[in-house]
Every structure is written in C-alpha cells, then in structure tokens.
Amino acid sequence: MRRDPSILHLDLDAFFAAVEQRDKPSLRGRPVVVGGTGGRGVVSTASYEARAFGARSAMSTIEARRLCPPGTAFLGSRFAAYRRTSDVVMALLRELSPLVEPVSIDEAYVDLAAGDHDLSVAGVTALATDLKARIAAATGGVTGSVGIGTSKAIAKIGSELRKPDGLTVVPPGQELDVLHPLPVRSLGGVGPATAERLHQIAVTTVGDLHRLSLVDLTSLLGQAHGTGLHRLARADDDRPVVADREAKSVSAEETYARDLSDPVRLGAEVDALARRVGTRLRSSGTSGRTVTLKVRRPDFSTLTRSSTLPQPIDDPRLIAEVAHRLLAGIDRHAGVRLLGVGVSGLATFVQGDLFALDEPPTTTDLPVDESPDPEQPAPTAAVPWYPGQDVEHDEHGAGWVWGSGLNRVTVRFEGPRTPPGRVRTFAGDDPALRPGSPPDWTPPDPSAPDPSGPDPSEPDPTPPDPTAAG
C-alpha cells in the first residue's frame, strides 16, 4: 500500500456497446447486445439499457434474447472499431504517466507517481475529472469510470463503485472504510463458489472477512487463495503497475454453432483463423516461429498441438499449412466444437518465402481483427454479412448491416456523424455492397448526443434466421 493515492484504474463503460451506439445513432438510448449472434454465441457486452432487462456479459445470447424486449439490437463484434477507440484512450493515459498497464482493451492501470502530478486527494480528483472529459471528447462520447487509491485493488474497487461515468478517489487511510461494507464478491478472486462457502460461515461483507483469522481462511479456501483474501481484506496489496506487457502470442479462435466434422469445412475454418492471425501479425509488424492449433471436442475435452518452424512466419498461407498438418494429427471423429490457431515465439523480422512472391508483403487493406475474442464470428465466404458489420454501398454510402438472411441484407445508412439514417434492403450478393471500414467519429460532434428515441415500429434488427455458424 502506498502513502499517496497514486494508482488510477480506468474501466470504460459497456465499452463495445458504447462504441456501437456512437457509430450507430439509431441505437442510442436503446438496448444493445454485442457478442456472438449464432446459436452458441455468448454476450460480450450489454449496453446499460440492455442490462436493465437482465442481459449480462458471458450470458448466452439465447438467454439475452429471451430477456430483452423486441427492438433490442443484437450485433456481432467489430474489433477494429473497438481497437481504434481503445488506442485513443490508452494514448490519453500515456500522457499522464509512462507507466500504463493495459489489462484489456477497455481497462488499464496508471501509476500517477511516475508522472509529475499533485498526488493530494484534491489534485488527483481534478486530474481524473479532466481525464474523463478528455476521454469522452476524444472518443466521441464513450465514457469511463475511474477509481484512484493507494493500491491496485483499491483503485479497481473504486472504479466499480459509481459506474457508469463514475469517479471515486479513496483517500489514504480510508481504504478499510470503503472496503468493509462491500459484499465479498467485490474482491478480485471471489467468485460464486468462494462467496457461497464464505456465506455458509456467515461472511457476506469484506468487513466480515476481515474478522476471520488467516488460519480459518486458509483451512476454508486453501493456502494461496486464503492468504490472498486475508491480505485483500486488509487492503494489503503492493502489486506494481507494469507497463509494456508485450504480447507473447497472437491467436484467434472460434466456437461453432454446430459441431464441425466435415473435413472441407474444418479446413476452411482453419484457413479463416490463420488469415485472422496472419493479418494481425502483419499489422503489428511481428512474426512467430511456433504455430499452435487448439481443438475442443463436443465433450469439452480440449487439445492443443504445436509445431515450431526453423523461421518465424506471418504469412496466413504458411500458418494455415502448419495448422492443417496439426489438425490432421488429431482425432476429430466426434466433431469439433471450437477451433483456435495461434502463433507464438514472436520476432520482429520475417524470413521471406520464395513461394509467396506473388503475395504482397503487407495486407493493410484487409479488415484488421485485433482481438482474440473466442466468440467472435469470422465473416466467412458462406456467411458474408453479420449484424452490426460496417458496409459501404456505391450509391448510398457507409452504413451497417441491420439484418440478413435468405440472401437478403438490410442496411441502415448512418454513421457517428450523421443523424439516424434510412434502412434499405438489398440482395445478399448485390455487387454495389461490400464490407466497409469502421467509420471515423472525429472530429467530435459538438452537439449533444442524438436525442432521437427508439422507434417502436421498428422490428428486431437481427437476421430472421441466424444460420450463421459464426
């Protein structure tokens, strides 16, 4: 624990959904659920409007559909758009301090002591207020919640306390006052199982936990877990903020709506995953020597196989070649529920390949899929459109896929800088329609967020028949 409240934790509010609402004016103020839209899809993020109906991240999309009212937008993920917005936020944090530790695309710790700041409670409160305003301005209205405290644990709990758009500074010495009334579930590492065991001995708040002896806790929860909670209940956390946690691998995986066993389909999926990994490697200027294939069977048994090459590679075709070989060595008769392709042993140089000379060395034109979200459906040739996808029409300009199915695709033509737009339906293979890039939201619209409310006459903007496997 530090003497000054010098650790800041930022958590962007319902981040994916907030980016969607920014880029899709017609969805502002309405429930939005982002995640896998296929049969086994899982919710990545629900907007606060959707949370009001009970939708939560990690819930199955099927359950979220049952809970949310008609008119709720169920959208596939647009990682390139989220990454761009996240990069803007992380850059703002790096202006505060060289020590920024991104935890995920929408969450980071900042060590304010490494910057030149007034570390009084008033000083850091002013700093955080200014930071929140700058984030909202630079991202076109995405908000974040900030917690500041004397340790990572306190800062994180602080950011949770007043979500969304919250700010909590825990003054030095008041950590336990903040901590003890909270339910034990607020502590990192206390999930439903641990909470249930603690509940059985009448421990529901962090304050209750604080009264337990170390011996009681370790006998109940085991040595490591018990010791960890004992310390957390005392706000005893001296983990440093670690900047530049470099990526050790780049991977992509996919859960399928129906178990795959057709070798042709499996091969095509491996190719698609290799393409995603290769594109990400190339966009970050890296390459890797070890290719790993992950296969989860219908019984949830998970296998990984890897192969290390003499040279680091970034060519999707080479990655796919190795992955195919690894797949051939795995018994997949029972079917495949999930496939993943990863590349590790990263390097900054790439040995060129004589056989790939016809291929351009970089593919900046391809959509950059930045995050290895397991549930993110890859647009494959068989399923070209997914709800939420950015598209471009020769005549009507930029828009997003509102729904698709039966070789029809419905597009709403609007963007972050336009009012809510019109909906039009095209043939699924309309040559004038093609996938587009994430829209540009800058310069920030000076007017207030779009006030137009939901139009009750509009149907559910999801495909009528989500045969899309993913």
Add this chain to the structure above:
Amino acid sequence: MKFRVAREVLADAVAWTARSLPPRPSVPVLAGIMLDVEGNTLSVSGFDYEVSARSEVDVHATDGGRALVPGRLLAEITRALPPHPVEIVAEGSRLSISCSNARFSLPTLPVEDYPSLPSMPSAAGVVESDAFAEAVGQVAIAAGRDDTLPMLTGVRLEIEDDLVTLAATDRYRLAVREFAWRPETPGLTAAVLVPARTLADAAKTLTSGPEVVLSLSSGTSGEGILGLSGKDRQTTTRLLDAEFVKYRAIMPSSSTSFATLPVGMFTDAAKRVALVAERGTPLRCEFTPGTVTLKAGGSDDEGQAEERCDVEFDGDPLTIGFNPTFLLDGLAAVHTERARMDFTSALKPAVLSGVEPERDPDAAEKPAVRPGSYRYLIMPVRLPG
C-alpha cells in the same frame, strides 16, 4: 566362403557401403552388410528398400559364398585392423576375421531374409565425376531437411539432351546449376526428384574414377529409381514421388542493382558479424557504392556487431537483410574468388553467382550457361521498421 584381401581395400569398401545403412533399421537384417564372393571378386552390399550400395573389390578367394554380418560392427572392425592381409572365413553361423594376431568371430544374420538389391536400371548417360560432385554439392545445400514437405528434401534433376540441370530449394533459397554430359541416346529428356542427402553423399564418394554413369528407371507407379555407378561402386536410390515447384518462374529475369564481392573477405566479415546474430536473426547488409556495411544484433539484451567491406556496387543504395546461414551457404558454394549479387529490391530474392576470373567485365552481364552457371537465390529477411 573363404578369402584373403588387403586391409585398406576391404576397409574402404565396407566403410562406403556402411554409410548408407539405416541408423534405425525397421527389421534387424537391414542392419547387415552382405559379403558375396564369386570367383575372385568380393561384393560388399547393403539395402534398406530406399537406398542400395554395392562396392566390388578383388580378393584372393579359395571358396565362394555369401554371408550377412552386422554392418556397423564390420565397418568398425575393418577400420581398426592392423595393416596386414585379412583372412575371412564363413564357418556355420559365424564369420571369422583374422588379421596378423587379431581374431574376431561374428554372428551372421539369416541370408535368406535379406532383400535382393534392385537391379541397376539401364544407363541414361555419363558425366565427369568431379563436375558431377561439384554440381550436386552446390545445389544440395539449398534443399530442406524438414521432411513434412517431401518436395523440399529433393534435388530436381532435369535432362535435356546434353544438358543436365539440378535445382533444390527449401523455400528460403534456391540453388540451380547446369552441367554438360553425354546422354546414352541423343535428345533424351527426363525430370526426376532425388533425395538430396543421398545424392550429395553418393556424388561426393564416386570420384575415384573419371566418370559416373547415371541410370534411370521412371517406373509408372512411383517406383522410379536413380542409379549411379562409378569405378567399382554403384548405388541406387528410390526417387521422390512429388511435384517440384516451378522454380524457373521464381528466378528474377532482371535486376536493378548488383554488387561484385571478394568472396573470401566478404565471407570472413559476414561470419564475424553473424556471431551476434542468434536464432536466425538477420544480417543487415547496407550496400553503397564501393562499400557494404554488415550489421547484426541491435536490441538492448543482444550483442551488436558491425563491419565494413569493400565491394563494387552499381545502383541506388540498398539495405537488405539475410539469414546469415543462408548467405554463408551460398558464398561457400560459388567456388570462385569473386561473386556477383544481383538485387531487385529489399524484399525480392537476391541472386548470387560466381564471377569467372578470366572473363572481361562485359561477360558479367550475361552469365555463361556452363560451366559457371551456378545461381543461388536468397529470399531476404524483412527487417523491422
């Protein structure tokens, strides 16, 4: 079987045959060497269904016959014997070897279980043994060792009347060499893929006579065989049943700049700088008129090295990265004092070729087809930044 033979003659013949014995035989008899005496000729042979080797030596025989003996042990024993005549006698299921005061008795393996060697296919043509050994050696270095892609472990051998072209690639470099030969029938054309290591090994060890006879049987069902016969030694190898890459399409037809390098000095400099290039990290070559600067290493937790070397360079300054091993392999294979490197760009293959000393500068514009036809393509490493 009973015969006498000089120790060196026996040891050479056994050692040569033993080289092609499989390290881990699938069945025990394949670890054996067959000794077969007919008249006053001893043949020493081995076969593992892929490669066969057979050497013949003159002996003083009193009894003919055959015996199959553990090959590696026989090779070690014959190499260690003192320099005196050796007497070998098969007695029942054992083979006795006597030389001066030394005596060995080895168990034999069942002759009847041993596969018969493939018959030598009909001769396709004749090549000078030293030229063949050089050409194969220059090309085989570019072949891959990873047998997941069989095509890359082979040397492509193309016959076009009186010209043979060899090519091999591991997808990072490509070596091509042409040489003249005398085909058995004029106008002969053929193209086969030969396991690179076997071919390189055979070519290197068939130089005791002036010429090597190449024999080919391109069986219809992937059972093709290449035979190589030198003086007293012949070997066959099964051909690889794989398509070779269309390598001619990879060869650049033009270049935008080129350097002429002193091979010895440039090689020494590259070897020194490469000492800090770990795990295939690239050697950075910065070419400017008159100079190349070699650099390697660079990040904070690595060593760094830099060396300048005088070269002739014609073109816009170029910075290009190479895997040091690939570059050094090529430099070691050109076999000339000066070499030429042609460049198109930092991301396109560079072509290394020998510069024949007696030629005038104009000749360098168009490399001769033979004998200095060697070309070694290296795909560069894409450098960071």
